[in-house]
Structure formats: C-alpha cells, structure tokens
Amino acid sequence: MLKLTRFRFYLNIEVYMASRPRIGITTRIELETGRFYLGRHYSEAIWAAGGVPVMLPLIAERDYIDAAVSTLDGLLLPGSDTDPDPARYGEEPAIGLKKVIFEKDETDRLAILAADELGLPILGICFGMQILNVVRGGSLVQDIPSQVTNALKHEQGMPLERLSHRVDIEEDSHLAEIASSEPGEKRVNSHHHQSVKDVGTGLRVSARAADGVVEAVEGIDRARFQVGVQWHPELCWTFDGFSRRLFQRFVEECASGMSLSGEKPKVMSQLS
Numbered sequence: 001m002l003k004l005t006r007f008r009f010y011l012n013i014e015v016y017m018a019s020r021p022r023i024g025i026t027t028r029i030e031l032e033t034g035r036f037y038l039g040r041h042y043s044e045a046i047w048a049a050g051g052v053p054v055m056l057p058l059i060a061e062r063d064y065i066d067a068a069v070s071t072l073d074g075l076l077l078p079g080s081d082t083d084p085d086p087a088r089y090g091e092e093p094a095i096g097l098k099k100v101i102f103e104k105d106e107t108d109r110l111a112i113l114a115a116d117e118l119g120l121p122i123l124g125i126c127f128g129m130q131i132l133n134v135v136r137g138g139s140l141v142q143d144i145p146s147q148v149t150n151a152l153k154h155e156q157g158m159p160l161e162r163l164s165h166r167v168d169i170e171e172d173s174h175l176a177e178i179a180s181s182e183p184g185e186k187r188v189n190s191h192h193h194q195s196v197k198d199v200g201t202g203l204r205v206s207a208r209a210a211d212g213v214v215e216a217v218e219g220i221d222r223a224r225f226q227v228g229v230q231w232h233p234e235l236c237w238t239f240d241g242f243s244r245r246l247f248q249r250f251v252e253e254c255a256s257g258m259s260l261s262g263e264k265p266k267v268m269s270q271l272s
C-alpha cells in the first residue's frame, strides 16, 4: 500500500512536470572567475509563466548544444553584459563597442540553429534579440550614443525596472496581439547601447522607440513564435501586464509544441 502511494506520488510529479514546457536559457560567463551565471529574473519569469527553466552552460560545441536543446520545448536568449562580435556581421569594431566573448556568441548561435531544427519557439531579450538578428544575417548599430543622431536615452540606469520610454508597436504582429491584452500606450525599460540595424532574413521589425531605434523584431512566418525585444520584461512582469503577457504567450507557444510532438500524451496515456 505504501509502495503504491509512493508510486502514485512520483507519477503525479512526473505528469505535473510533463505538463510544463522545458525552456532552455543560455547563461553568461565571468572570465575572471571561470563561472557560468545568470540573473535570477529570467528563470523566475519562466517558472511563473508556467514553464520549467533549464539553464544552459556556454559550452560552444555543436554536439553538446544539439543534445541539450533536443530535450527542450523552447529557447530563451537572455541579455548579456557583452556585445556580439561585429565581425559576425562584417564590420570592424567601432568606438563604443563593449566586451566581446566568443563562447557567448557561439553558444547562442548554436542554440538558435538547434532550435531551428526542431522548430522550437524563441524569445530573445536584449543581447538575445541582437544575436538572433545577427545569426539571421542582420547587423547592429554598434553604439547608439555615437552612431544615432538625436537618440533617446537607452541606458536608463537605476531603477532597472522603471518603464522609461514608449514603444510604437507595428500592426498585424505577435507583439501587437500580446500588447492588445492591456489598453493604452506601451512603455518599457531600457538598458542597451546597441540596436538592430539591418533586419535579418525571415525577421521583421515589430516595435520602435520614438527615435526610430528598433525595439522588437519577430519572425515573418507567424506559425512559429520567434520574438525578440530590446527591453527587459523579466524585470517588470510582477507589476506590468504587457511584460507578463509576453512570457505567458511564449510559454503557451512552447506548450503547444509539446502536444504536437507527442511527448505530453505519451506520459498522460500511462495513467489510463
């Protein structure tokens, strides 16, 4: 009797976990200490939205990334304190370019390619949106203050979660649909000195700031959820409905892919 109870307990846990999509989140690397790390907010936002966050170390090897991503239902590309290597979009380093780390760029690139193989939903945040655009063949403004005339202040400083500037969202987009859950104009926080310049293949702009700086991109093919935002919704979801809805929508897309692949029904059928 005890055994049966325990078995049921584990089975329920398995079913509960299986009902939540597993979402990989690439980390950052601290060269001085040799640590992989990432701020807590990305994982907490995914968990709160109904997903299981899975942190991915920056082992920039195809075999590792393919093996890791094959266990996932979605990919979150987070922000970074580094910039994508401008050589990846055919430019020399400009004044204002910040730190570049090969393992960060390359792991995110391999994770995007692996997610493409499986058709997984992708959410890119800040650096994550930029590297997504670069991997798709696009380019970046290397440094907004020195390269964009009449630019807004896109590095707002503290407090990090303050919604500091407006975004104008383009119609007929994933982002417009997400934004429609809340009335009124949309404001976001801003912690970036780079932005999308030429838009990558298969992507489109879906939001801009008042100075024209690209604030969001997404896949032209709306059948697959691929959304990149230049702001940091992971810092705002506890109080901002737009940020919360973005994570919820991403996790919903990841969950719907699970049922298509048959993973979830297989576990559920073991019950009956």
Ligand code: MN
Binding pocket: 153, 154, 165, 189, 190, 191, 192, 209, 215, 230
């Ligand atoms: Mn901004």
